[in-house]
Amino acid sequence: MPKVLTIEDDAVTAREIVAELRSRGNEVDWVDNGRVGLERAVGGGYDAITLDRMLPELDGLALVTALRHAGVQTPVLMISALSDVDERVRGLRAGGDDYLTKPFAPDEMAARIEVLLRRRQPAARETVLRVADLELDLIERSARRGDLALELLPIEFRLLEFLVRNSGQVLTRTMIFEAVWGYHFDPGTNVIDVHIGRLRKKVDPPGLVPLIRTVRGSGYRLAETE
Template sequence: MPRVLTIEDDAVTAREIVAELQSRGNQVDWVDNGREGLARAVGGDYDAITLDRMLPELDGLALVTSLRKAGVQTPVLMISALSDVDERVRGLRAGGDDYLTKPFAPDEMVARIEVLLRRQQATARSTVLSVGDLVLDLIERSARRAGKELELLPIEFRLLEFLVRNSGQVLTRTMIFEAVWGYHFDPGTNVIDVHIGRLRKKVDPPGVPPLIATVRGSGYMLVEAQ
């Protein structure tokens, strides 16, 4: 079942999008602001995204630009009340794959998403991720470093996958928590530090160059061993 993320701050429009997509057999998640939308889009492994152009906290252009810089290639349908040609060009140049103007017919919206989903399937993403000698198989849900299999718990695999997908980028605790655990970060919890510590013991054992780096005051990042 295709997974679609709808990022839309207008509840009426969002309910219309969600209902129509669900009626066509899609699993749909909805968030109503750009900041949370970016966190979910980066870590949620979605098949397509509907993205409102004007959003609170982080607007649609900035969001899709950040996605592409992070290496996330999930197809994006930008939806906007701004209908001029220049605005459409800006949306597509920022990294959007298609542009739909409000008000729109629900069946047209679904048709555009289905085109993006077919295109995504035709150019299926690699099922193997790697950084240096660390290799993740997304089908087998297995991880190896220097040819040695790592015994990871499901949450550790999801955490490592998120780090690998965003290697070289500083990931804040908020980003990690919302992407991997799927809900808002509680600044009072040390759950991320505990899980990173356990993951380090498996990924970076004594005698091998470390991959998981702590960025003091910011969070963590995965760096290719030198």
């Protein structure tokens, strides 16, 4: 069972985080103080951490910086009411692995934690990724679906690689946008839906079992079965 540490001084937010993560089968500990959170993070053997940006005694940036200096590489999802791009960059540069702004949907937070937990699983460096009969060669930057070579634009390859690396996982539009395009998601844009639509035509042509699936109200998932 994955073990997650939640460092959050707002009790209402903390309860939402803890309840959502526990409902998905995680063991979750909660502390409401930055200094105590650092002590627990260093010695607790956690698989992932949710970290509030603004905390008493030791703020989130200082905490994650200290964590990395101590050699602790536990994946950290930073959560903050500060939504500007510069703040997000500071959080990631300090050592955070992902950044989520408040207010947030609990399932969005949990989806991000699940992605971080998957990254933590040890694996040999892969040069070829496969899901069903879909194959991506990361060196040649080429893709095939069975015997069919897929002609992908660079952005389409990056998008498909992100889906394949996280196959089976529901990926929200925000997660996809930030991972593939690299900057803050504008909920008013349909750029992801447009690119997913184009990618579907290439990856899931008529006659083949569809791999790219829409999860209504949440995002997308690449999987062999429903």
